[in-house]
Amino acid sequence: MNRTSQIIEVAKQTIKTESEAIANLVNLVDNEFAHAVETIYNSKGRVVITGIGKSANIATKIVATLNSTGTPAIFMHAADAIHGDLGTILKDDVVICISKSGNTPEIKVLVPLIKSRGNKLLAITSNKESFLGVQANYVMHAYAEKEACPNNLAPTTSTTAQLVVGDALAMALLDLRGFSSKDFARFHPGGSLGKKLYLRVSDLTSLNSKPQVTPDTDVRKVIVEISEKLLGVTAVVENNKIVGIITDGDLRRMLTREENIKGLTAKDIMTANPKKIHNDAMAVEAMELMDKNGITQILAEENGVYCGVVHIHNLTKEGII
Known part of the structure; x- marks a missing residue:
């Protein structure tokens, strides 16, 4: 096998191994997962998530x-938690501890400290029978049979599984909260995604x-x-209403x-009944309308009254395009 073929084969095998592990997670979502989601949803505090290494x-x-997502x-x-940062956790916070094995030394020290404070402890782990799995109030099972690493050492499949379980948790909470696109925009006011929504x-x-100009403008x-x-x-514009549009392209074609x-007026070269947007x-929506009609500007109106122009450069500058 040449080097190119070997690279492709390793990449495909990695993706296959991880995708199989992710597919299997569907079978691990159970009542404990639901109880974990409910615990967070009903909490008056924050979610504190902890882990060590790749976790x-x-x-x-x-x-x-x-x-x-709310x-x-x-x-x-x-x-850091066992060296002073434990004060990060407040009275009503829910703590999620992430660990593949659930048996690392740091986790064994940290878990009893969290429980002694009275906080609810949730786990994302591959091993439900581990120290973490047994001590947690609820376990979100992120089982990974083997790593994509040929030596079964480098965290690959296991961290992918943790990430997917975390996404499932976030989406379940989003659904319970009725978190809408408008809410998303409030949380992302500076990003292009948010701007598309608000x-x-x-x-x-x-x-x-x-x-x-008016129809009779020279x-x-x-x-x-x-x-x-x-x-x-x-x-x-006539009587504050849009009756036509003239672009620089119209001027070039006229010339x-x-x-x-001499003697030509706006109405002689304008395009009547142009595309408009409220x-x-x-x-x-302006972007979609421009794209659909192959234009770079669109006129805006409100209650039939001309309001101004949106240029494609506006959309580009705002990150909409």
């Missing part, structure tokens, strides 16, 4: 997922100038309006077609 890395990711959580390293057309039109003044407003477009532009619509 600690998984713990930080689960903390991030919980925080972003369940307050913090990370506490198991080694940014409206009005937020963008307010940033731009508002180019407009073409020369139309050119000036488009140039000065720097959006490559102008609305043609190619007409030898003498000023209160979501910005992502």
Whole structure:
């Protein structure tokens, strides 16, 4: 077997081993898992997640997922906990301890300390019969028969299983809380995902100038309006209502077609009944409408009154695209 084939084979075997372990987790979700979820849901405190080694890395990711989906959580390293950080845990907090074996020295020291404080202790472990598994109030079983590592040493399958169980926990809590897309946006106001859920057309039109001419505006003044407003477009407005649109492309086509532009007005070159969007619509809807129609600007209106322009550059700048 040449090197390329060997690389491909190892990669495929790794994915196969881990995917089989993940598929098996479906059979391990039981009443204890449900009780663990209910314990967190009914708690008045936070979720404190702890672990050591690679399990600690998984713990930080689960903390991030919980925080972003409505369940307050913090990370506490198991080694630091027994050297002063135990004070991180407050009276009403629920503690989740993550460990593949459930028998590491740090875990054996930490678990009795947590229980002596009266906090509920949940476990994510591959071994339900371990010290951690037996001492925990409820176990979320993250069984992994073998690591993807050929020496069965490097945490690979086991940490993947822990991560998946953590995601299952977070999604179960999300469902119980009725956590919606609007809630998600409140927790992610600065990210592109959040902006897709809360940014409206009005937020963008307010940033731009508002180019407009009347149907009888001379073409020369139309050119000036488009140039000065720097959006490559102008609305043609009559009685505050949009009756047409003129783009810089329309101007180029006019100049190619007409030898003498004297006497031409906006209504002679405009596109009547252009694509429009409500000023209160979501910005992502403007993006979808532009993409569908192959355009880079769209006019916004509210109650039939012209409000302004959304340019594709606005969407790019805000991270919508």
